[in-house]
Amino acid sequence: MIEIDVLGPLTVRNDGEEILGLSVGTKRLIAFLALRPRGARLAISGEMWPDVTERRASDSLRSALTRLEDAIKPAITMTPAGLGLAPGVIVDLNVAQASARRLLQPGRASTVDDLSTRAIEAFASRILPDWYDEWVLSEVEDWRQLRLHALEAQAELLILEGNLRAAAWAARAAMRVEPLRQSAIVSLIKVHLAEGNQSEALRDFDIYKALLQKELGLEPTSLLTQLVEPLRR
Structure with missing residues (x-):
């Protein structure tokens, strides 16, 4: 199970063990997909590299994908149309957002975890x-x-x-x-x-x-x- 933390410094874990030594390009891509779980390649490259031409941004995304470390590849699904996080990848922000919405939605019971120190x-x-x-x-x-x-x-x-x-x-x-x-x-x-x-x-x-x-x-x-x-x- 791969977990991605974006609340605080970026941290990626596989079965509880932190994955170390990720390149800057991999970290940026993982962080982007943690915040935007799915999108078209052209839209992703345009947002990640907004100050260059469309072609150069696409080349930068392609380069980042080819250089993905083996340990992180299972976290990403790749199709010709787009990219996304693989099913089962846990992002701490998503967990926290769901907890916050339970707390704030009238008539929706919060859980013990929603009131925990974590x-x-x-x-x-x-x-x-x-x-x-x-x-x-x-x-x-x-x-x-x-x-x-x-x-x-x-x-x-x-x-x-x-x-x-x-x-x-x-x-x-x-x-x-x-x-x-x-x-x-x-x-x-x-x-x-x-x-x-x-x-x-x-x-x-x-x-x-x-x-x-x-x-x-x-x-x-x-x-x-x-x-x-x-x-x-």
Whole structure:
């Protein structure tokens, strides 16, 4: 079984063992197919090499395919029309996206794994940090929005379950993704209040308020201030 991780640094494993020594061309192709599981060769080459002629881009793709290492060949299906990942290849991003959608879809029950520390770590991870290809960056924003909502949903559900430590971790992870996002700090303050840590709730509120004022010149909304107002009294 081949697994491809694109949340964080690119990692490829076969039966649990990391495949080392992959060429730059192979890594780029594997990463592309992990983000775009199937496509026509012409479309793939055009996205991967956008700054060269169509013919040269096609030649570059053909060269990358001929130089594929034996260990990675089973991960890719090749036809004259297109390329794709072979059936059974697992991409961590796909797993995390499915988990996030379960958390966010009304009436759809989340699983134990959806609230696990592994899921929190996945949602806290960026797609291929330090990769700046346009085909990577186009996926980053969609994932950023989805994982923010998923982390906040995790925090709320974990609070209800009484797993306050994991709930705080999820809320803080959301704040690291978007420090100015009010819904994330609301989740964190709810955790503090559930734990009885009033001083922590006030401290994090004050930090957020100062940051919001400094960066945007705004004040927290009543939704947030009403959470801590009784503590001031």
